[in-house]
Amino acid sequence: MSWQAYVDDHLMCDIEGNHLSDAAIIGLDGSVWAQSTNFPQFKPEEITAIVNDFNEPGSLAPTGLYLGGTKYMVIQGEPGVVIRGKKGPGGVTVKKTNMALIIGVYDEPMTPGQCNMIVERLGDYLVEQGIGN
Secondary structure (H helix, E strand, O other): OOHHHHHHHHHOOOEOOEOOOEEEEEEOOOOEEEEOOOOOOOOHHHHHHHHHHHHOOOOOOOOOEEEOOEEEEEEEEEOOOEEEEEEOOEEEEEEEOOOEEEEEEEOOOOOHHHHHHHHHHHHHHHHHOOOOO
16 A cells, blocks of 8 residues: 555545544655645654654643644643644644654544544554554
C-alpha cells in the first residue's frame, strides 16, 4: 500500500459522518511521504520543533505548535509519543513512529477524540506492522 493510500483511506476516512480537514505522513527529516490535497504548507523549522518536542517533551508548550503558520496551543498528550494541539473549534494530533510523523488536522463537528483515534490508530498499526518504525 502506498503512503498516499494510508492518508486517503485511513486518515481521511469518515468516522461517524465526520472526517479530518487535512492529514499527512511526514518523515522525521521533514520530507512529505504523503498528504491530503489542502494540507498546510509547513516550514521545515515547524517540523523540526515538533520532532524536538518528542525528544524533549514540553518544549513546545511555551511557544505553541506551529503548522503552516497556524499556532496551536499544546494540550495534554503522551510524552514522546503523541502531541495534541488546539485552536478554537479545531486542532491537530501528531503521532510519532520511529521514522515518521502521522498528522491529522480537524475542525468541528469532528471532535478531538475522533481525531486522536484516527491518527493514533494508524500510527499504532504502522508500528505493529514494522512499517514506518
